[in-house]
């Protein structure tokens with residue numbers, strides 16, 4: 001088996017996390033195939049040669065189509081802004097190559113459907129980097145729910161709160177609908193929709209009561225005295241129903257002062273409950289209602305025990321905490337496993353799975369716009 005030659009399209013924030021993951025995975029895990037950082041694409045003005053040198057990519061390119069066509073490339077990894085996911089993904093599928101793509105899968109539902117259906121029709125493996133599934137505490141939550149530890153799920157409460165979106169924050173692609181699709185909604189709600197679908201193992205069947213707001217309507221364009229018009233939301237909240245009957249609430253915000261990256265969920269079942277907060281990502285809160293009433297209480301599980309908690313056995317000894325970047329390396333490991341016909345540690349979302357999350361995003365936007373409930377069966 002030869003190496004897995006990766007071409008990465010884009011070199012921003014996620015370009016750094018993915019470069020790190022492809023570089024670390026064979027050091028800490030024993031993947032069935034070794035990845036090689038073959039080529040990174042960056043825009044000419046970004047000087048991809050500097051990025052390539054810094055992050056250990058063998059080649060750099062300023063032409064993403066040629067990069068994808070290169071017969072030496074076995075996996076196309078997309079880390080561009082949301083509007084630039086579909087063109088390289090479809091190009092890769094056209095030439096028969098597996099693709100891993102950042103979240104949300106696309107800027108629009110039409111693009112997401114196109115990607116999902118094309119991948120399905122061609123039978124080519126695809127992956128979407130919903131990296132929080134790969135925090136050991138979240139993967140363990142998925143396993144606990146699957147084992148029946150929570151009983152029947154009744155409530156899901158999820159929120160993803162950030163606070164970087166003040167008035168002084170400059171204009172960027174994230175504030176433009178044609179480029180981003182939506183604002184905090186596609187950026188943050190996408191993660192918690194994915195995480196709660198993953199942990200509960202259930203699908204969202206209805207969205208209701210959605211509310212969207214843009215507080216800052218124009219932002220300074222860096223290096224000019226101009227302002228750019230903001231055409232996406234700063235916050236979106238909505239209610240939902242899951243297929244097993246649970247009711248749910250979701251909140252995404254960029255101006256929730258004091259919350260840097262507070263990605264959290266709470267799941268209440270008939271036999272127990274779970275709570276997760278990414279700002280304490282090594283911990284999972286668990287309440288076991290099967291214990292005698294007198295000793296019931298929330299316990300804090302430090303998910304660093306390799307024998308019981310997914311992924312961490314490949315990192316450090318018990319109690320030696322891991323961080324944000326480890327989730328990406330854990331994901332790279334599972335991508336390589338799937339490409340080699342092996343089961344992932346816990347399920348990896350493919351384009352079809354991420355399209356289901358995009359349907360929920362779209363349902364919430366329609367609910368907010370029309371002030372009405374939206375059945376997922378009507379959003380395809």
Ligand code: NAI
Pocket residue numbers: 009010011012013014015041042043046079080081082084102103104129130131187
């Ligand atoms: P960024 O703005 O830091 O980098 C984007 C890169 O894409 C640029 O550096 C450039 O190389 C490339 N690019 C930009 N415009 C382009 C164009 N018109 N044509 C071709 N290439 C272009 O963005 P960031 O934060 O890295 O986000 C990229 C993607 O990753 C987005 O889809 C975002 O939602 C996702 N993301 C996911 C995270 C996660 O936790 N999984 C965290 C942050 C971002």
Ligand code: SOE
Pocket residue numbers: 162187188191261
């Ligand atoms: C910015 O809001 C951002 O980088 C998102 O794009 C990511 O998806 C999220 O995980 C962290 O915050």
